[in-house]
Structures are given as structure tokens and as C-alpha cells.
Amino acid sequence: MIEVRPGGRRRIDRVLDGGYVRQLGELTLTVLRERRDEAAQEETDLSYLRRLLHARIDIVRAEQQRRSSGGESIVDQLASILSDAALGSSGRHQQLEPSRAGEHRRQAEALVGNSDLTDVGALTDDKLAEALRTYTDEEISVSTRRREVQAVVDTINAEIAARYAEGKASVDELLDTERGRKGPE
Numbered sequence: 001m002i003e004v005r006p007g008g009r010r011r012i013d014r015v016l017d018g019g020y021v022r023q024l025g026e027l028t029l030t031v032l033r034e035r036r037d038e039a040a041q042e043e044t045d046l047s048y049l050r051r052l053l054h055a056r057i058d059i060v061r062a063e064q065q066r067r068s069s070g071g072e073s074i075v076d077q078l079a080s081i082l083s084d085a086a087l088g089s090s091g092r093h094q095q096l097e098p099s100r101a102g103e104h105r106r107q108a109e110a111l112v113g114n115s116d117l118t119d120v121g122a123l124t125d126d127k128l129a130e131a132l133r134t135y136t137d138e139e140i141s142v143s144t145r146r147r148e149v150q151a152v153v154d155t156i157n158a159e160i161a162a163r164y165a166e167g168k169a170s171v172d173e174l175l176d177t178e179r180g181r182k183g184p185e
Contacts, residue, residue, distance in 0.1 A: 012149070021156065029160070032156055035156055043146060048098035
């Protein structure tokens with residue numbers, strides 16, 4: 001389960017701290033964008049972890065289905081299982097790459113302890129059911145945190161949009177700032 005630690009130093013602790021979106025009107029546009037970008041990166045990482053969990057859930061469910069009705073081996077179905085999961089995913093378009101991909105893979109693998117999903121056919125029915133419960137519980141936790149982070153991103157984006165609408169910020173300033181970051185052209 002993903003816990004948020006008040007006053008913690010992890011990115012998720014900062015982003016989901018209530019003070020992160022309090023008094024946004026007092027922050028500079030630069031600070032707002034930095035916070036939005038930090039929250040967006042956390043959303044990307046949570047989305048990546050969620051996709052990893054969904055893939056594992058789909059593999060376990062496919063093995064359970066194969067056992068109950070027969071059919072081809074999981075290895076033979078793997079490409080279809082994983083492509084169906086990718087096509088069925090919904091959510092926001094992610095422009096960023098996960099910043100902690102290896103950490104998330106290790107986290108997903110550690111969830112089932114010594115149950116090895118490289119050969120789901122070798123797992124007992126009980127171990128398979130336990131793996132499914134574990135992955136599903138973790139996916140619920142990750143999805144909950146992801147929605148919370150999305151609300152932070154939306155709140156900050158709304159403040160930025162309001163500044164543009166009220167004339168407190170301009171696209172020209174944004175372009176100048178972006179050009180300054182990239183250096184002379």
C-alpha cells in the first residue's frame with residue numbers, strides 16, 4: 001500500500017501534503033509550474049506502476065481462466081494478454097517518462113514474495129488466488145493515490161489558467177521563459 005507520510009521527503013509526500021495547493025494565488029507563476037510539473041511526474045510514476053500491476057493481474061486471471069476452461073498456455077497467450085491490457089488502458093495522456101521505472105518493477109515483484117510469476121502454471125490455485133488479491137489490493141491503493149495526485153495537478157492547472165484568463169500572465173512571458181531555458185536559437 002502506498003502510504004503518504006506527513007512531512008515526508010518523498011515526492012508523493014510533498015505533492016499530497018495539504019499545503020502544496022494552499023494559497024496558490026500567492027505563488028509566482030514559475031513556482032506554480034514547478035509544482036505542477038512535480039505533481040505531473042508523480043502522476044506519471046503512479047500510472048506506470050498501475051500499468052505494471054494491471055499486466056500482472058491480467059496474467060494471473062488468464063492463468064485462472066486457462067485452468068478452469070483449458071486452452072493454450074499463458075506463454076502462447078502472453079502477447080495478446082499484454083496488448084489487450086495496453087489497448088484497454090484509460091486515463092490521461094502522459095507526456096513524461098517514469099522517473100523510477102526500475103524501483104516500480106521491483107515493488108511489483110516484491111508484492112507476491114516468493115511466488116514466481118515467470119511460471120504461473122507452476123503455482124497452486126491458492127498461490128494464484130493470493131497473488132491476484134495482493135496485486136488487486138495494491139492496484140486499488142495506487143489508483144487512489146493517482147486520483148489524489150491528479151486532483152493536485154488539476155487544481156494547479158486551474159490556477160494557472162485563471163491567471164491567463166484574468167490577464168495576470170501572458171503567453172508572451174511563457175514563450176520568453178521557454179526560450180530562456182533552451183538558450184539562444
